[in-house]
Amino acid sequence: MIWVIALMVIIMLAGAITVLFVESHVSAIAATSAVSLALSVLFVILQAPDVAMTEAVVGSGLSTVILALALFRINKKHGKQPSEQNDA
Amino acid sequence: MRNVSALVFASGLAFLLLVITWQFVVGGAPMLIGEAILQQGADKIGSANLVTSVVLGYRGIDTLGEIAILFTASTATSLVLSSLSAKTSSSKKVVIRDDGTILASSASLFFPLLITLGMYIILHGHLTPGGGFQGGVILAAAFFLPLLAVPGRGVNHSGLALVEGFAGASFIIIGIIALFQGNAFLQPFFGHGEMGSLVSAGTLPLLYTAVGLKVGAELSGLLANLAEIGEIVPESTDLQASSMQTESNGS
Numbered sequence: 001m002i003w004v005i006a007l008m009v010i011i012m013l014a015g016a017i018t019v020l021f022v023e024s025h026v027s028a029i030a031a032t033s034a035v036s037l038a039l040s041v042l043f044v045i046l047q048a049p050d051v052a053m054t055e056a057v058v059g060s061g062l063s064t065v066i067l068a069l070a071l072f073r074i075n076k077k078h079g080k081q082p083s084e085q086n087d088a
Numbered sequence: 089m090r091n092v093s094a095l096v097f098a099s100g101l102a103f104l105l106l107v108i109t110w111q112f113v114v115g116g117a118p119m120l121i122g123e124a125i126l127q128q129g130a131d132k133i134g135s136a137n138l139v140t141s142v143v144l145g146y147r148g149i150d151t152l153g154e155i156a157i158l159f160t161a162s163t164a165t166s167l168v169l170s171s172l173s174a175k176t177s178s179s180k181k182v183v184i185r186d187d188g189t190i191l192a193s194s195a196s197l198f199f200p201l202l203i204t205l206g207m208y209i210i211l212h213g214h215l216t217p218g219g220g221f222q223g224g225v226i227l228a229a230a231f232f233l234p235l236l237a238v239p240g241r242g243v244n245h246s247g248l249a250l251v252e253g254f255a256g257a258s259f260i261i262i263g264i265i266a267l268f269q270g271n272a273f274l275q276p277f278f279g280h281g282e283m284g285s286l287v288s289a290g291t292l293p294l295l296y297t298a299v300g301l302k303v304g305a306e307l308s309g310l311l312a313n314l315a316e317i318g319e320i321v322p323e324s325t326d327l328q329a330s331s332m333q334t335e336s337n338g339s
Binding site for chain 2: 002005006009012013016017019020042046049050052053054057058061062065066069070073
């Protein structure tokens with residue numbers, strides 16, 4: 001069990017650090033989604049299946065979609081591709 | 089500067105996770121009410137999932153507040169987005185892009201599955217983990233998927249508003265009926281039923297159905313509002329451009 005927890009913690013840390021250093025914003029959004037997914041596994045291990053389900057559905061599903069839609073709206077407004085505004 | 093603050097945040101997260109992993113004792117509050125609910129909850133409410141009996145039975149007014157917060161947030165977002173779109177959408181978006189067979193056919197394949205899953209999670213909220221909030225988000229995802237596949241398709245916003253208003257009103261009306269029966273506001277009635285069967289736990293399944301429909305209608309309206317103007321850049325060229333960008337930076 002401790003190895004599953006350690007693996008999930010490592011996945012979460014890797015995802016969180018990936019968000020900082022990855023080039024494209026779409027990949028950063030996908031990495032936040034992965035953080036939420038690993039967190040929901042941790043909630044299952046902590047015997048909170050209701051919270052785990054909420055985290056999986058809202059954190060890794062809905063908020064990812066909202067972030068992606070917001071990103072496309074921003075890109076559309078400035079007429080840029082997602083990868084062009086990394087240095088801004 | 090932004091990277092530094094994010095790094096600080098990530099290291100704080102790492103510390104928290106290490107605390108959880110090593111099971112340090114961070115401190116324990118005396119949970120008197122929690123103990124009492126754990127002992128009496130199953131007998132008094134009759135719901136197999138104790139979390140649901142807390143969310144809708146013992147803390148029903150808090151759930152009403154949560155619904156009100158969600159309603160306010162989605163209304164405000166829709167207000168802002170619709171005023172933005174009224175300003176900018178003089179050039180009407182008629183871009184009906186073709187996102188390919190995979191997205192279109194998987195959308196029509198997943199739509200009934202997601203509806204079934206969402207309704208299952210909502211209706212079994214008093215038996216298994218999950219409930220109105222989780223199932224409602226899945227319903228919203230199910231209704232958003234066809235919109236993603238065929239962007240030109242409009243959304244019936246008035247129908248969504250009707251479902252949302254009906255669900256919210258029925259939640260409050262169930263609470264008021266309990267008040268008229270001489271109980272507290274939102275106190276479960278209809279008897280307990282047999283614990284573990286689908287029709288049990290009094291009014292909790294009805295309340296969770298109302299919550300699920302309301303959350304689903306609100307969130308699918310919100311997603312549709314967000315997506316209605318965001319259909320401009322075709323994703324395929326985006327992904328190509330970003331991957332090319334990454335390659336050129338990496339080399």
